[in-house]
Amino acid sequence: MRISRREFLKYCSIAAGALGLTTTDLLKIEDAFAKIGNGGPHVVWIPGQACTGCTMSLANTIKERDIASLLLFDIDLDYNEQLCAAAGELAVEAAVSAIGKTMVLAIEGAIPSAATGGDEHFCTIWSRTGGILAAGSSVAALPSANGTLVGAAPVALAANDVIAAGSELVAGTTLPAGTLVANAADRAAMTALGASFTTAISTMYGTDRTNQNFTVGGAGITVAGGDTVEITGGTDQGNSNGQTVTQGSVLNTGSSIANGTIATSSFDRLYLSSVNTSATWTYAGTANNWVLGGGPVVLTAPRAVSGPMVLAAGSIIAAGSSMKTGTRVIGSTTQGLFITNSGIATLFSGYGTTAEANVLAAPLPLSGSQEIFLNGSVTLPPLGGPWTLGGTAEADKTMLHECELFGTSAAAILCVGTCASFGGIPAAAGNRTGASGAAYKGLTKPGKYNGALKQFANKIINISGCPPHSDWIVGTIAYILATNFQLPPVEAYARPMEFYGQYQCNAGPCEWRYNQGYTIAEENAQYANPKGPLTTLPDGIHGIPASSFINSSKLYLQKWGPSTETATLGQRAVGCIGVLGCKGRKTKADCSLRRWNADQPGKYGTGWCVMGGSGCKGCTEPAFPDKVGKFFNFA
Structure with a gap:
């Protein structure tokens, strides 16, 4: 059934009245529908062995905007079992539609990888056809x-x-x-x-691709009107700026990138934007293709291209540029310029031989x-x-299988919660499902990947916690979107430094440690650690509390015991509750500073586990739950 936009808005007006929605809410919905298909960043959220607590934490976010605004205006959430609008086959099709586009894969829950024999497979998430x-x-x-x-x-x-x-x-x-x-x-x-x-390819590939490497001579090559030149690239994952000298074409100083050029690599886009700060990039709607605007961009130094780039008409390939075998030139005029400036008459007589x-x-x-x-x-x-x-008949698909599929083309993989990050409770001793996190299973040496998706370790971000704070989830997504899909600074276990840069006892004020010299007023102060100001990271934006101001090793100098401030605190005992089982000294997260249950954006929350007197359980750590020690001790 097809309906017009007028009919759809009429239906929305009726529905808005029935649901008590305001005109503003309706306009937001209309705005969001207008955005669909315009290339918003895609998120596919796959659940595994989980309690849905991480999704519930996301749904409670107010870090920068509420969850409704986040879903309507910031991301295209193609699939989440609890939050997506579609159901059944339509939900699966919505998830699959994101493959090949600029997409972030979010994983919630541990990933089971064992089968007990026969047709038994753990954690089947949906059924679909193959291919x-x-x-x-x-x-x-x-x-x-x-x-x-x-x-x-x-x-x-x-x-x-x-x-x-x-x-x-x-x-x-x-x-x-x-x-x-x-x-x-x-x-x-x-x-x-x-x-x-x-x-060897012989003449199999026709006459629009170069058949050997060459260096551009003469006065360079200007792409003629109506023509395009697709140059090859090759990203070196070990190089932070994506450049490589072993693969990919090199554009020499003086090369000019015209508006309409398509760049597939975020490394190339970031570099060109740094050369010309007026440059803009518009998503082209397919794969990782982004179209240049605000140009041209004239290179001031040689650039080894990180990913395939389609140069638009008017672009200039300066003399001295190195073009690789397989450069595709559409248009006879520009092909003639390639032959003239390479001195190779048979440059387009089929591939001949590739470089590899x-x-x-x-x-x-x-x-x-x-x-x-x-x-x-x-x-x-x-x-x-x-x-x-x-194509194959419809069959059940496990979480492991689909994570491997979506992970292959994802720009980043967010492991939301300790279960997805390290295995968590589902991977505890005695489980028979082979559960693990994506890069890690339990406590292991940083960088020694043993998780179910270890092949993707270089693009995994762990947002651990049981559940993680909503700010940690949304803040990480916001960073990725703001930096054109770059990963944030992370600590040893690939957790964002902004949220996991310090141990709990150092991250913010802990009301139990009065031996550090805190007053009651300081303990109740919001937004700052009164004993340690924020430190600025190299990006100039994100800060973490400085660790040098507080020495958590001194906490046990005054262990938990009767209060000396009974007039204000009553008869409640104070002092470090590590003796009662608190794991704050060896747990990285900023719960003590950020706290939970904020009532408006930009505000810190009202409490956290230690503030409630129960002690930190170490839920963000790889060792949780088996190797963090007893949750409670008798004093």
């Missing part, structure tokens, strides 16, 4: 593919079809000889399934339970076909 065509794919048989389930029946593949990163290839898929496989991890996965690769063995030497058919989650794109030959893109 997914990620957003950004170009397949003639599915022209409107935008994060699409293939369905139970196979789909025909044709010459020049491109299967984008994030796609799920399943049984029934056949990739022909001559298929260009861009990503090394994908080539490794295919090799494990019996594939072999070669550097990335071409399938023989067909690769997938069968049975074989499947591949693509880390990069796959381009089919321009001649021959048709071939097939497989």
Whole structure:
């Protein structure tokens, strides 16, 4: 059924009256619907072995705006079991639609990885057909593919079809000889399934790609009107600015990037924005494609391109730039300039030989339970076909399987809660599900990854807590969005420094430790640690309390005992309650400063575990719950 916008708003007006919503609320809803499809950041929130406490914490946020405003205006929450509007098959389709787009994967709950035999699998989260065509794919048989389930029946593949990163290839898929496989991890996965690769392509790829590396000479190359140039890139994950000298084209000083250019790498976008602060980036609606505005950007130093970049007409590739094999030039005028300024008459006579063995030497058919989650794109030959893109019947999918799928194309993975971060209670001794966190399982050395999704450790952020404070969740999401999907500064276990930079006893005022010289007035003061001002991190924005002002090792100098301030505090005992089992001295989080249950944005809360006298349970730590010690001791 199709309805007009007028009919929809009429229905909303009736619904608003029935629900007691104001005109302002209705306008917010209308505004949000107008935004849909305009490229907002996507979030897929997958639940596992969890109590939903983390979702409830998120729902109570008022850090910068309430949850309704967050969902309507800041993010596209494609899937969350409790908060998404869709249900059943529509909910699964909504989640899948985010694959290949700029997306953050949020995981709540431990990830079970064990099966006791037979068909038993722990934590099935939904049922769907097999085979997914990620957003950004170009397949003639599915022209409107935008994060699409293939369905139970196979789909025909044709010459020049491109299967984008994030796609799920399943049984029934056949990739022909001559298929260009861009990503090394994908080539490794295919090799494990019996594939072999070669550097020889012959004339299979037509005449719009360069067949060898060369350095631009003459006066440089200006991309002619109506033409485009797609240059190759290669991000070095070990380099903080994304540059690499071993792979990818290099644009020399004086190169000019024209408006309309598409940059896929956030490293490139951040760099170009630093060269020209007027530059803007608009999401193009597919994969990681962002379009330059506010330009041109003229390079003042050579730049090794981190990811593929499509130069728009008017862009200038300066003399001395290094162009890699496979540079795609659309348009005969610009192709002529490439030939002239390279001195290679046969530059476009087919690929010839690639710089690395990335071409399938023989067909690769997938069968049975074989499947591949693509880390990069796959381009089919321009001649021959048709071939097939497989689809399998509907079947249950486990949390582990779907986290591996969505994690492949996610820009960042947020492990929300201690269960998702370290395994937590579901991974405690005696469990039979093989539960663990994403990067870690229990207490282990930082960087020694042993979790169910350890292959994604370089883009995992742990937001531990049982549950975590809503500020920690929303603050981390806000940082990622504000920095164009960069990860925040983190401590050893990949937890944001802004929230986990200090132990509880140092982060803020603890009403039990009067041996440190605190007065009652200081203990009740909000917004600051009276004994330690905030320290500014290098980004100039986010601060953490300075650890040098308080020595938590001195806490036991006055252990818990009868109060000497009975006139104000009554007969309640004061002093460090570590003797009663409090874990604050070895628990990283800022509960003591931030506190819980704030009543308005920007305000600290009214209390926390220690303020209530129960002591800190160490719930943010990898050791929780098995190895933090007794929750309570007898004094």
